[in-house]
Amino acid sequence: MSKPRGTDGSLLASLPWTLSALALALLPHLQFLPVWITGAFLACAAWRYLIEKQRRLLPSPWLRGLLALGCFLGVLGTYSSISGVGPGSALLAVMAALKLLETRKRRDQFVLLFIAIFLVMSSLLREQYLWSLPYLLAALLLIMTAWLRMSAMRAETAMQSFRTSSRLALYALPLAVAMWVFFPRISTPFWAVPIDTSAAISGLDDTMSPGDISSLSLSDAVAFRVNFKDQVPAARDQYWRGLVLHRFNGRTWSGNEPMLDGRARDEIAFSGEPIEYTITLEPTQQQWVFALELPYSWSLPRTNMGRQQQLWRVHPIDQRLSYEAVSYTDYRADLTLAAMFHDWYTGLPNESNPKTRALARQMHAAAGSNAEFIEAVLQKFHSEEYSYTLKPPALGRDPVDQFLFETRQGFCEHYASAFAVMMRAADIPARIVLGYQGGELNPVGSYLIVRQADAHAWTEVWLEGVGWRRVDPTAAVAPERIDAGMSASMFGGAAAAWGLYAPSEFLHRLSLSWDALNARWNEWVLGYGPENQDKFMQLLGMQKPDWQKMMLTLLGLVFGMIILISLLLAWRYRAPRPDRAAMLYRRFVKKCGMALQTGETPVAFAARARASAKLADNVIDSITTDYLVARYGRPDPGALLRLERQLRQLDQR
Amino acid sequence: MFSIPWQFPRAGIARRIGTALGRRVQRWARQRQGIDATTTQLRPGRVYILPTGVGLIYALMAFAMLLGSMNYNNNLSFVLTFLLAGLGFVAMHQCQRNLVALELSFAGVEPVFAGQVAKFRIAVNNHSKIARHAVRLYTDDASSEIADIPAGESVLFTLAVATHRRGWVELPRFGIRTLFPFELFRSWAWLHMDLRGLVYPATADRAPPPPATQTSHGHRQHDARGEEDFAGLRRFHEGDSPRHVAWKAYARSGQLLSKQFAGADTSSQWFDFAQIPVPDVEQRLSILTRWVTDTDRTRAAYGVRLPDREFPPANGNAQRRRCLEALALFGLERHDEQAARH
Numbered sequence: 001m002s003k004p005r006g007t008d009g010s011l012l013a014s015l016p017w018t019l020s021a022l023a024l025a026l027l028p029h030l031q032f033l034p035v036w037i038t039g040a041f042l043a044c045a046a047w048r049y050l051i052e053k054q055r056r057l058l059p060s061p062w063l064r065g066l067l068a069l070g071c072f073l074g075v076l077g078t079y080s081s082i083s084g085v086g087p088g089s090a091l092l093a094v095m096a097a098l099k100l101l102e103t104r105k106r107r108d109q110f111v112l113l114f115i116a117i118f119l120v121m122s123s124l125l126r127e128q129y130l131w132s133l134p135y136l137l138a139a140l141l142l143i144m145t146a147w148l149r150m151s152a153m154r155a156e157t158a159m160q161s162f163r164t165s166s167r168l169a170l171y172a173l174p175l176a177v178a179m180w181v182f183f184p185r186i187s188t189p190f191w192a193v194p195i196d197t198s199a200a201i202s203g204l205d206d207t208m209s210p211g212d213i214s215s216l217s218l219s220d221a222v223a224f225r226v227n228f229k230d231q232v233p234a235a236r237d238q239y240w241r242g243l244v245l246h247r248f249n250g251r252t253w254s255g256n257e258p259m260l261d262g263r264a265r266d267e268i269a270f271s272g273e274p275i276e277y278t279i280t281l282e283p284t285q286q287q288w289v290f291a292l293e294l295p296y297s298w299s300l301p302r303t304n305m306g307r308q309q310q311l312w313r314v315h316p317i318d319q320r321l322s323y324e325a326v327s328y329t330d331y332r333a334d335l336t337l338a339a340m341f342h343d344w345y346t347g348l349p350n351e352s353n354p355k356t357r358a359l360a361r362q363m364h365a366a367a368g369s370n371a372e373f374i375e376a377v378l379q380k381f382h383s384e385e386y387s388y389t390l391k392p393p394a395l396g397r398d399p400v401d402q403f404l405f406e407t408r409q410g411f412c413e414h415y416a417s418a419f420a421v422m423m424r425a426a427d428i429p430a431r432i433v434l435g436y437q438g439g440e441l442n443p444v445g446s447y448l449i450v451r452q453a454d455a456h457a458w459t460e461v462w463l464e465g466v467g468w469r470r471v472d473p474t475a476a477v478a479p480e481r482i483d484a485g486m487s488a489s490m491f492g493g494a495a496a497a498w499g500l501y502a503p504s505e506f507l508h509r510l511s512l513s514w515d516a517l518n519a520r521w522n523e524w525v526l527g528y529g530p531e532n533q534d535k536f537m538q539l540l541g542m543q544k545p546d547w548q549k550m551m552l553t554l555l556g557l558v559f560g561m562i563i564l565i566s567l568l569l570a571w572r573y574r575a576p577r578p579d580r581a582a583m584l585y586r587r588f589v590k591k592c593g594m595a596l597q598t599g600e601t602p603v604a605f606a607a608r609a610r611a612s613a614k615l616a617d618n619v620i621d622s623i624t625t626d627y628l629v630a631r632y633g634r635p636d637p638g639a640l641l642r643l644e645r646q647l648r649q650l651d652q653r
Numbered sequence: 654m655f656s657i658p659w660q661f662p663r664a665g666i667a668r669r670i671g672t673a674l675g676r677r678v679q680r681w682a683r684q685r686q687g688i689d690a691t692t693t694q695l696r697p698g699r700v701y702i703l704p705t706g707v708g709l710i711y712a713l714m715a716f717a718m719l720l721g722s723m724n725y726n727n728n729l730s731f732v733l734t735f736l737l738a739g740l741g742f743v744a745m746h747q748c749q750r751n752l753v754a755l756e757l758s759f760a761g762v763e764p765v766f767a768g769q770v771a772k773f774r775i776a777v778n779n780h781s782k783i784a785r786h787a788v789r790l791y792t793d794d795a796s797s798e799i800a801d802i803p804a805g806e807s808v809l810f811t812l813a814v815a816t817h818r819r820g821w822v823e824l825p826r827f828g829i830r831t832l833f834p835f836e837l838f839r840s841w842a843w844l845h846m847d848l849r850g851l852v853y854p855a856t857a858d859r860a861p862p863p864p865a866t867q868t869s870h871g872h873r874q875h876d877a878r879g880e881e882d883f884a885g886l887r888r889f890h891e892g893d894s895p896r897h898v899a900w901k902a903y904a905r906s907g908q909l910l911s912k913q914f915a916g917a918d919t920s921s922q923w924f925d926f927a928q929i930p931v932p933d934v935e936q937r938l939s940i941l942t943r944w945v946t947d948t949d950r951t952r953a954a955y956g957v958r959l960p961d962r963e964f965p966p967a968n969g970n971a972q973r974r975r976c977l978e979a980l981a982l983f984g985l986e987r988h989d990e991q992a993a994r995h
Contacts, residue, residue, distance in 0.1 A: 110707055110710075114710070114714060117714065117718075117737070118714075121721065121734075124727060124729045125721070125727055128727070128728070133729060133732065140733065140736055144740065148834060150836075151787055151832065151833070152786075152787075153787065153799070153801045155801065156801070164834060165834075168740060168747060168834060169736070169740065171743040172736055172739030172740040172743045173736070175735070175738070175742060176732065176738070176739040179735040179738065180728075180732055180735050183731065185723075185726065186723060319725065319726070319727070525728055525729075527728075529726055562742050562746070565742070565743060569746050569750040570750065570753075572782070572783055573750050573754065573781040573782070574782065575754070575782070576781075576805070
């Protein structure tokens with residue numbers, strides 16, 4: 001037996017609301033969803049609305065089945081999986097579109113609204129901004145209004161529904177806040193599901209090919225923010241180590257391998273003053289973790305140091321992470337280098353960049369020692385006509401040769417690569433380190449913002465008795481890039497020289513304030529985890545907070561608030577207070593020894609009362625007049641007082 | 654969908670168990686609440702509430718979202734989850750409050766013929782300052798329309814109860830319920846007003862023609878009351894009162910016409926229970942009912958003679974009601990009294 005497919009327009013009151021709730025829920029997904037899904041959803045929504053408006057038939061089960069199959073295969077084809085937030089929200093969107101086409105009764109819309117809630121939820125899992133909270137409140141209000149519209153009587157206006165749902169949401173708000181504050185947070189997830197495998201990777205690449213890109217885009221997206229506990233180290237010491245590349249094929253550097261080693265850190269000799277800081281890292285979808293060179297300890301679980309002194313996390317960073325770390329800028333790493341590693345770090349492909357290698361061998365021979373050779377190379381970059389630009393020409397075959405002898409223009413990658421190649425040609429172990437350098441100190445909130453634009457590449461060379469030593473050839477070419485940091489350099493004269501367009505100072509200040517607000521928000525709202533919660537509980541006066549205490553407080557608060565809400569509701573639904581004048585008049589009627597007839601006016605009753613002659617005519621008339629004035633006339637406290645007095649007199653008689 | 658038993662389901666073992674359970678609950682509620690007056694205000698203690706199927710799904714969804722939020726330590730989805738949970742709690746109280754303090758009063762039921770539907774009218778009074786939304790009344794088998802009750806107003810609901818036999822149709826219990834605001838909860842109250850409505854015997858489809866009119870030596874009466882409604886003219890018959898002759902018409906047309914009055918006892922009939930040539934009592938009553946209603950329509954006077962009582966001929970609504978009531982309750986009242994005595 002097939003279900004009826006006719007429509008009767010009964011959904012017209014609620015369907016537009018349901019559709020807009022779905023659309024709002026879908027909005028944050030738009031930039032991630034393939035266009036055909038958005039198109040399919042909009043088409044189905046419009047189609048469904050027209051069906052209801054013109055009271056047509058819903059599409060047949062055959063057609064719906066065919067569409068469902070097509071959409072499912074489409075999602076599978078687009079994502080090649082159905083787990084994760086990306087494919088999950090795509091599936092939800094498709095389900096909503098298809099469910100629309102079989103929604104016939106008003107109650108069928110429940111399913112659609114449940115889908116809308118899940119869509120909102122999955123958008124929050126994907127990204128959380130400052131505006132995500134107002135967004136989720138608006139979406140919830142719209143969904144709840146649509147929910148009310150579903151069962152509203154015909155006479156009820158949309159505005160009334162909206163007011164009712166807003167009022168209920170307002171009651172729910174304190175409950176939600178209490179639950180949010182006191183619900184115990186746990187640090188370890190139950191299961192690790194990648195949130196979004198399809199999201200674009202932001203930040204650093206794990207390979208480097210100077211010369212492939214002829215223009216470096218300077219994204220002002222935040223990579224991470226750093227709060228230093230005491231003093232902020234000098235800009236020239238702010239090297240945020242990320243990955244290490246050791247393999248070179250003549251054009252591309254690669255080979256960042258974790259090579260986790262439990263003893264890696266113990267083999268480093270730290271000295272000097274420790275620098276303590278907290279990093280709030282934006283999601284990168286990658287596994288390396290940034291820290292000031294060189295980290296001694298870090299508070300991130302399941303994160304280890306590799307053989308190349310880089311930090312590596314077991315799970316990709318798909319959420320904003322906050323961790324404390326301690327670093328020393330003074331360190332000695334790998335005082336001895338095994339022969340195997342020596343070969344690793346000196347390997348160069350035989351045919352590539354012959355001129356560079358020849359030059360290196362020649363300069364090395366001329367210099368007395370490795371250290372002098374390094375100085376000579378840096379001096380070459382510094383004194384000859386090498387310039388720093390963010391828009392260097394593209395390089396062809398043997399890019400290092402072309403860069404060193406022809407173009408002589410480049411940014412950090414070019415210099416780091418050329419420098420490392422020259423070192424290796426002279427048989428000095430060298431490798432490339434990718435990370436960030438510098439950052440901008442935000443005076444609002446005093447923390448360091450490290451942006452994607454601060455991405456940097458430098459080299460490390462291994463010297464006998466010294467271990468790995470950082471050499472940043474870019475510093476030889478553009479010392480201001482290193483000393484002031486990228487962001488600050490952008491406002492100096494350097495910006496124009498580098499081919500940059502600097503934003504206005506005012507807008508920049510504004511954006512710094514905005515960033516400070518975001519940082520606060522990230523720390524206290526988005527980052528309200530076990531540690532913050534612990535701190536906040538102690539601030540509230542809870543001794544040694546644990547989950548039992550928090551749960552008890554939560555239950556107590558919620559219970560108390562529910563009682564308050566029920567009292568509030570009872571008060572709202574109270575009967576109106578009987579009118580004082582009406583009560584007095586009722587007493588008067590009783591005194592007359594008669595009863596008011598239905599529909600009898602006070603004047604008519606007065607006539608009857610006079611006829612009965614139980615009370616004096618003038619008493620009857622004056623009470624009737626005063627009552628009419630007190631009850632229906634303009635506000636006149638005198639009339640009510642007179643009424644009171646006369647009835648008192650009647651009582652005394 | 655999860656449903657509390659306010660409808661007696663039809664078949665199936667599980668359903669039968671449900672029905673048995675439902676009856677127990679009913680008995681318990683009736684004992685707990687006692688018999689209600691025909692005007693009853695709902696105390697909070699007698700407005701019950703349970704989640705609906707949608708409500709259970711909603712709770713399940715909120716729980717799943719809580720797990721998700723915990724797993725990803727995602728504070729904004731915690732916000733969403735807790736707002737949904739809070740809304741659930743608020744909806745629960747709002748749902749119950751939507752019924753509490755409503756005043757239900759019985760507003761009568763018109764007598765019907767057996768087989769017709771008796772319509773019990775219940776006025777629901779909202780004395781509070783806030784409108785009540787999406788309220789409906791229901792019995793075991795039927796429910797009324799859904800209606801909003803504006804603040805300070807009352808709305809008349811109709812409960813249809815099928816009748817099968819003459820006598821009393823009883824409505825020992827009915828309910829009032831609401832799903833407002835989000836259909837997550839269903840709150841309801843049972844009322845035991847022990848209402849009953851009169852059911853006349855069904856009018857017989859086939860009835861012998863009523864016995865012939867008794868004219869000259871009968872119970873002809875002049876009912877002063879009946880002369881008030883002029884109903885038309887007819888040819889003068891011997892025996893018509895000279896007072897009823899339309900003299901003006903005679904002057905114009907020369908024809909002797911006699912005025913007819915509604916309610917006037919122009920010819921009266923006796924319908925005698927004992928003389929109906931059918932053995933079955935119920936059928937006799939049905940035939941009598943048919944005669945009464947048919948004759949009533951012609952406005953002629955008639956009398957009804959039952960074995961235990963008789964109604965002298967008359968016409969009009971009062972006579973109709975008297976006779977039909979007697980027919981409806983024939984043989985039952987004594988029974989009732991006996992039952993009451995025990």
